[in-house]
Amino acid sequence: MPDPMREVGKRVATARRARRLSQLDLAAQAHISLSMLRKIEQGNRAPSDDTLDAIAAALGLDPSRLVADRTRTDGRVRATLPALSAAIASYDIPGAPPDRPLTALEAAAEEAQGWRLGAQYVRLATAAPGLVADAAAALHSAPPKERARAASVLFSVARSADAVAYKFGARDLSARLIELMRWAAPRTSDPLATATTAYVRTEVFFAARAHEAGLRALHAAIDAAPSPREERTSAARGALHMRAAVVAGRAGDAAAAVEHLGEAQRLTEGLRERVYAGTSFGPDSVRIHRVSVAVSLGGDHIANALEVARQWKPPEVLPAERRSGFYIELARAQLWTGQYDHAFASLKLARRIAPQHTREHPWARESAATLRRLKRADAESLTSFAEWIGAV
Missing domain, CATH: 1.10.260.40 (lambda repressor-like DNA-binding domains)
Structure with missing residues (x-):
């Protein structure tokens, strides 16, 4: 040991x-x-x-x-959740202004977004309670001309904090943070904030396995989103289509999934892959979602996921969380087609890219447990991985 x-x-x-x-x-x-x-x-x-x-x-x-030590790392993240819950308990009640000026809060919110995209959950969880509390206080104390800026900061930090709450199983706290995003969105004066909220709110439907309701909510968000006339609006609408494709795949609606992927692909025309309004979007993100949809649909669709992986690998410019998610999904496809060694290699690659994201992902844990049952002869490295991810 x-x-x-x-x-x-x-x-x-x-x-x-x-x-x-x-x-x-x-x-x-x-x-x-x-x-x-x-x-x-x-x-x-x-x-x-x-x-x-x-x-x-x-x-x-x-x-x-x-x-x-898994326990030490996870314990540090979960230890911050009560403070985060307390920070959002009074977000709509004015209080004393924060010590940090708005410009410093904007920089901190940008840094927190980077931690979210990079799956750096310990750093994010440690900073989130104070950042959410300060952002809410800044909004209430801001002069009228700065309220939209302050609301944008609160919106951003709530989204970053939600990533920790959702991935570490605090689903009620996650839902409250999404409600905070919905409250802040109209105060930002950003027409894309509502679309971003709808994108994040899909987590609620994933957790409840309410896929049909989630698809209806995304359809409404797509209809209400600004016309795709420039990069940000095209990316916002495209991200909603990617999300809808995944939900449709989990609902077993292959036709709807293919239609949404097609729309997302069309909206990548003329766009380079980058982070728009807190969400990575572009041709590479659409490829990753093609794999996710194929794995969700299962059956004959698995071949599509394997074909994408044979021809393409996610570049390092993509956020770590998204790249690790690709390999976690790919591992499932490889496991289901009997490619056990390849599946284990994909899980190890996901861990190298974003260890905390991989360790908290239920599908990664499920795949590791299944591999360990099927390949007991390869005990040492596989058992070590399974113990690390909590599959034993």
């Missing part, structure tokens, strides 16, 4: 060398002593949470990439 303390040390040293930093450089950037860093890398000292956060920040990583 690996020693968690030594595993942390090895991961710190590996990440440091990959960035061509000396121990002295990293110690200085993390504001810790050189002696402490050496002991951590040698596995002779366990870093505190604050020290681990400082090292991870200096390396540009989420702390979850350095921790071998």
Whole structure:
């Protein structure tokens, strides 16, 4: 059984060398002593949470990439959820203005969005309660000319916080954060905020397996979305079509799924792949959703997912969360077609790209458990992975 303390040390040293930093450089950037860093890398000292956060920040990583202990990482995220719940309890009640100016909150909201897209959930969860509380206070205390800006910040941080709540199983908290987004959307003066809320709200229908209702909600959102006359509006409508395709696939409606994918593909014309209004959209995102839809539909459609994967791999410019999701979906398709070694390789790749996203994904956990049952002879590495993901 690996020693968690030594595993942390090895991961710190590996990440440091990959960035061509000396121990002295990293110690200085993390504001810790050189002696402490050496002991951590040698596995002779366990870093505190604050020290681990400082090292991870200096390396540009989420702390979850350095921790071998699932319980420790997950516990840190879940420990923040009561504070997040308290932060949104009074979002519509005016209070004292925040200490941070609006410009600083805008920068913090942008950083939180990057953590969300990069699946850096520990960093996001740690910052989210204070950021949500400050953003709500900023909205209530802002002068009239700045209220739309402040509302946009609150909208953005609520969406980022929702990613943590939803992925860590706090579904009631997630629903409340989505309601906060719906409340803030008309106050942003951004016509795309309502479309973004509809995109995120689909999580509620996924959790309830209410796919037909979710599809109706997305159809209404598509009809109400601004006409696709420029990049942002085309991307907003295209993202809704991608989402509708996935919902239709889970509902078993192949015709609707294909129609929505076609519309999403059409809306990528002239657009480069990038993040629009907090959502990645473009030709690569549509390809990933083709795989997701094919896996949801199952049966003969699985061949379509495997064909996409044979011809194309998600580029590194895509957000880590989206890339890891591709390999988690691909692993399911490979598992169902008897390609057990390929399925395990896909799961390991998903973990390398976004470990926390992979570990919290129920399909990744389910695939790992199934592989372990089917391939007991390959015990050591597969069992280690299954223990890491919580499939045993």
